[in-house]
Amino acid sequence: MRPFAYARAATLDDALEAARDAGTVVLAGGTELLNWLRLGIAAPDRVLDITRIDGLDRIEQLAGGGLRIGALVRLNDVAADERVARDWPVLREAIHKSASAQLRNLATIGANLLQRTRCAYFRSEEPVPCNRRAPGSGCAARNGHDDRHALFGWTEECIATQPSDPAVALAALDARIVTRSAGGGRRIPVTEFHVLPADGVDRDTVLEPGELIEAIELDRPAPRSAYVKVRERESYEYALASAAATVELGEGGRIESARIALGSVAMRPWRLTEAEHRITRLAPVDPAVSAALDAALAQARPVPGSAYKLAIARGAARRALMTAAGVPS
Amino acid sequence: MTAGLGVPLPRQDGPAKVTGAARYASDHLAEGMLYGVLVGAPVPAGRLRGIDADAARDLPGVTHVLTHAEMPKLAAPPVPPAASARVPMQDDEIQYEGEPIAIVLAQTVEAAEHAASLVQADVEPAPFTPHPRGNRAGADVPRESGYLSGPTDAEHGDVERALARAPVHLDATYVQPSRHHNPMEPSATLAQWQDGTLAMVDATQWAYGVRIVMCALFGIAPDQVRVRSPHTGGAFGCKGLVWPHQIIAAAAAQITGRAVRVALSRAQMYSTVAYQPQMVQTVSLAASGDGRLAAIEHESINVTSASDDFVEYATMASQTTYAAAAIRVRQRVHRANVNLGTAMRAPVEGCGLWALGSAINELAAKLQIDPIELRLINHADVHPFTGQPWSSKRLRECYEQGARAFGWRRRPNEPERDGPWLVGQGMADCAMGTFRFPSSAHVRLYADGRAVILSGTQDIGTGIVTILTQIACGVLGLEPGLVSCEIGDTELPEAGPTFGSSSTMGVGAAVMAAAQDALAKLRERSGEELGATPGAGALSAAMRSAGIEELVGVGSFAPEDSPYALQTFGAIFVEVGFDPELGIIRLRRAVGRYSVGRIVNPRTARAQMLGGIVWGWGKATMEASRQDERLGRWLSKNLAGVALPVNADIPADVDVEFIDEVDEHAGPIGGKGLGELGATGVDAAVADAVFHATGRRIRELPITPDKLV
């Protein structure tokens, strides 16, 4: 770890001012940043601790049934919130399936969306070709071990995936990210937050320098929702692929609307928008539902090693959808 | 609670371990200590043109950066206990990525780690041989580099003839990947020289082995080295021999005249210590139509380094497990520019049974014979290769009791469904050869009825302190509270290594002899009768009547040539769930039955077997360390990119029992080693259960979703 200077911000405005400096990184839960510092993924001059900023660690009801979750609410506290448990179970499940109890006590919901890829080349202790670590150095994964890599939206520059579980749930919920910067702030749909390699590998998200996440906003409740995470071991591991689904059921138990997002298949949570449309007004068990998922996955373009993930992603999507719809598997 | 053999005495080191009082190597500090951080080679092969350490040396708190130019010239140590004849940092050659090329010493962890990242190696890279990917081509006959504990090629009976005549054949190749031990404690050592004497606190399975190596390297006498190893935080084989960091720490302490502590990072555990190398095993079985094995041919090729030919004798399984008339085995190595491999929990048969056990299960399916029935048909009543009688073998009871507990005979032909899960069942043999090492111990009696056991063995988690206490209590008739145990120090009576499941037989026998010797001496000096297990009162009275304050009994154990073949046996049954939609498998339950001779402590023995089954589950379904062949380096040198089992992977329904048995020929304790037996056979049983659930034979471990969807 390179030496750095540390300070705490007392208010969001203080933080916004200090964070404008290119040599400053912001510290929230620390569960990613400390490893970036150790691996040389980040080498800042200054670390700004924002964990003591007042007011960002609250969960508030929004008019119209939505919820505003402060960026600094710890993951376990989001999952433990009764409103989240009741109205957005997909988010609770995604959180509980991420990391470990200890890490979730540290990690914050805002910074979780800023997790960087788990590509083993990117995470290497010593530099290996990786365009995200060293621009222009190449992508060692492209011709190396690529079985954890993308199904959608990759380029020759980067075939990695975004690993956050909560991001997948939030994408399926059409959640918005509320940001603040010195110039004001904006609301960014979670589905548009992460940057695909085609739009550059010099950044992972659309956040501008000095722009901080203030809160996450959820719209109307999605009590019929579920998260499915597929991995070799049962807990404390990143996904091979995952899926979040929400459904609204109408007359006769038919799907009124559905939202499906896949995780760990691209550099952003991957919504299956076309399939979502195709399955409305179908019964969940209708074979056409599976066919719609097949069609969605048929559009994938795996790298050689990741082809097996097609079946897993499809299975996860179907399972999440059925679980959300209350169909026993 | 009374102690003695067979009692489930709670672990005597429990209070120290649950309160944090137990200190492991990296928990030790010394006055003026420097933190040492190794710098590894950036390429897998090449020559160092130079090392620029100026930026590192200039950092505040950094006291030294040592390279091969500063290192003393060290003599070649014996292999084993040294892992390699290649002494680290003696020249400018690089043979594997991560090979230590420098050590940074600093007053703080932070300064040392940062400085290590600033050391720039100017390297002339050379072409390198990458870690092979499961292929047979390129294998060589192993050279002797200290690891040839037996012949590389062996044949019993006429294999060619048997192969030609038998009507049923099965040929298959089985692969297991390179896997790191990943004990929770990364290796660490604290070295300090004072007046020409080297003192070390080390995370090791063999304190005396460390001493042997240090004596050889530095040309000093045994009484000039003291190695302490109060607790070792798991090892599983990777702390059995002496690796570069221990040597470099001792040399750095000598050069600087300061205490030096080197605690490896998890990443360095991957590249500078060891792993169980990839094995490609080919098994050919020839059998009659009714399942009688006519011939077994077994070849195993393991990866090894450029410097040393480590040989993992996986084919031993085929020499010891089934009564085939003809057996031929072959050990080969596949050299590459990788760090050296070593033995890992469940070596030898543990590796070979993955292939042989799987092949037998495949043959059973081919012949439509129940796998247990096929094993009974080919039960080895004597050692199949040497014809020696077994010292004790109750494998048939393991099959029978295991099958009953598991409900094996009710195994349906087709997998049953449970929600999304397809349920598969499988079984396999467990087996492990018996290693015994010379050991000695003292038992010191005090006039107040207390006793102290002294032996230079080490605690790696097996429960040795508890076992030794029980053995001494059993002889002396003492309550365990009156007996304490000092281990982990070369100032104590010499003991063998803690590997190969050998300690109870070796150190245990030495302690038993020492306790008996103490009793005999007390009888002689006091003139008291003192029957068996006299107890504290009688001991104390005898000591006082003879006017003795303190009395030392001496005992040792040396394995003798035996007409018997020593081995442990067992049968493992597993039930797995396979979710075809998601491609995942999970363990649902397991039953293990074992024939290991006398159980000294059912509680610690159970822990060993449960741990072994979990270990085997990890091997079967998740663990693999991968090398990038283009870069010549391990990928994911951490615990996030390589999966090890976690609590949620292991169901409550894991049932282990031992056959009630005493093996009189194994040694005075009547028991044999069991630390590794439980980890054997699980892989083959899981693969068979996966076949049952999916209809697919997976012959390459681990059995991960990519192979199942």
Place this chain on the structure above:
Amino acid sequence: MSAPQFADHLDLRLQVNGVDRQLTGVDARVTLLDLLREHLDLTGAKKGCNHGECGACTVLLDGRRVNGCMVLAATADGHEVVSVEGLASGEQLHAVQRAFIDHDAFQCGFCTPGQVISAVACITEGHTGDEDEIREWMSGNICRCSSYPQIVEAVKAAAAAGNNPAPS
């Protein structure tokens, strides 16, 4: 509004196992784990991976379990830390420590301080409803000796005994 004051060395004050500890000139890079181990000689919490991937460094921070290797000591300034050394009162073991011995829930003992702290928190959190829940909520602590079934037994027993005093 006041600009944050950056410093590369810091004076820290924490409650550690109920004791007020003041440290001066601590390098900003020092983690809570290294602060305990190298500055306060509290070596119970272990460095198994230093990346939040094993749980051997688990301690309580303001009563909640966290990985000590993932927290900067500076962040813990002004807060309360309990490590495994803070559980027993004198010779009297904490109920969870006792249960770990009674149920043989460790072998080499290296991960044990983290397991014990994690178990204390698991019970306090109420994640001991059934064995599956215990298994899941104890999965942030890897035990390579794999005493997992015994750890579950110990946590279950300690939770059932209802005797899990919150450490000071």
